[in-house]
Amino acid sequence: MTARLRMALFLSSMAVVAAFTGWGAAQLPGFGRYPGPYGDVIDRVGVQQRRATDLVSAVNVDYRAIDTLGEEFILFTAATGVIVLLRAMRDERRRPDEEADPGRERPGTTDLIRAAGLPLATGIGLLGVYVLSHGQLTPGGGFQGGVVVACSPVVVFLAGERITVRRLPPTSALEVAETIGAGGFIAVGLAGLLAGAAFLQNIAPLGSTGSLDSSGTIAIINVVVSVEVAAAFLLIISEFLEQALIVRPTGGRGGG
Amino acid sequence: MGETSGLQVVVYVLIAAAGTAVVLSRELVKVAMMLSFLGLVLAVAFLTFQAPDVSLSEIAVGSLALPLLILLAVSKTRSRQG
């Protein structure tokens, strides 16, 4: 199939798809005129029922917790997939650190970068912990807090003296952390079953609205999810860094 | 009932332009930078949709983690070609 034929097929079918999607979008009630009942129901009822003021987190982790469980396992599986795909293949060897690639310079970092890196990393880490622990009160939660916390070791790595992967946390600890995160979610759900309610029901004491320990299992699941997300992101980034900087093929295929 | 504000219109047009720029760029480093810009504009758009949680996620992921991964993949594949 030549490129021209493919492009002609694509353009004609895309015109049809765009026409139908546009027709469907025109039947929607118009931008800004949201009619539906479910959002209004949760807005009215959510704060009293769950004592949580951030209703997006409450929907994510309490009302629709099964969907979040599925999404977290997509994350887990994707991190596992990256690890499996990027472990050194049989015909590659690990290049020792001292052997320098002649075409590539390894710049050392200056004192300024190192001095700026430490407060930046601590600031980012603290911000991440704040975001994840206040998930039920203000915008935040497990997913956002986990991603922000995962950026902090990367800043430490970037400000380090030699570009070596060994400054990042060791892989086995990250894998254990990721498993704790994924298993913790299921454990909270099973605790609901053991207490006689439904799976992932909010059974912990609800506390008073606006305080840090309110809304029961929402706070617990936020912490657990953030551990998992941070570990997954750090695993993925460290696998890519290891591939880009350390692993070298033996003998070049196709020059090089 | 209100109207779509001027800021919203500008942001949506910027999103369409950024998406087109990502697709039409041919060098990979430029693609990564354009993707980072698209993530930033999307985060502003999510703020105009009154969605601060989604905007937080999009800033952290779309402007930071994704371009980082793309640049690492590019550096790995480029290094083999000598």
Add this chain to the structure above:
Amino acid sequence: MSYLPYAVAIWLLVVGLYGVISSRNLIHMVVCLGVVQSSTYMLLLGVGYRFGAGAPIYYDVPLRTPAVDPVVQALCLTDVVVEATVMAVLLALCVQAHKRFGSLDPERLRPLKG
């Protein structure tokens, strides 16, 4: 003007798919898939918006202020983070394809053997 976000979502879908079809580099193709995913966020969040309403966070506003829909925001939230990891898997596949075939051009990839 009242259908502009939906139009932008459809435009991003079309442009992203055009990028996937006409791309000559696997990594560029993966990025265009990310653009297609952004179109779904625009559509979902555009559906839930209401003029003059605030965010569904009641930390410091009285309880009956009108707010936008929190359910679609919850959907988009997890979707954003999961998108990054799925694209990481795709990029890992690109790196492996490059190791195996020596080029990132989709025209020059052959089916895996052995």
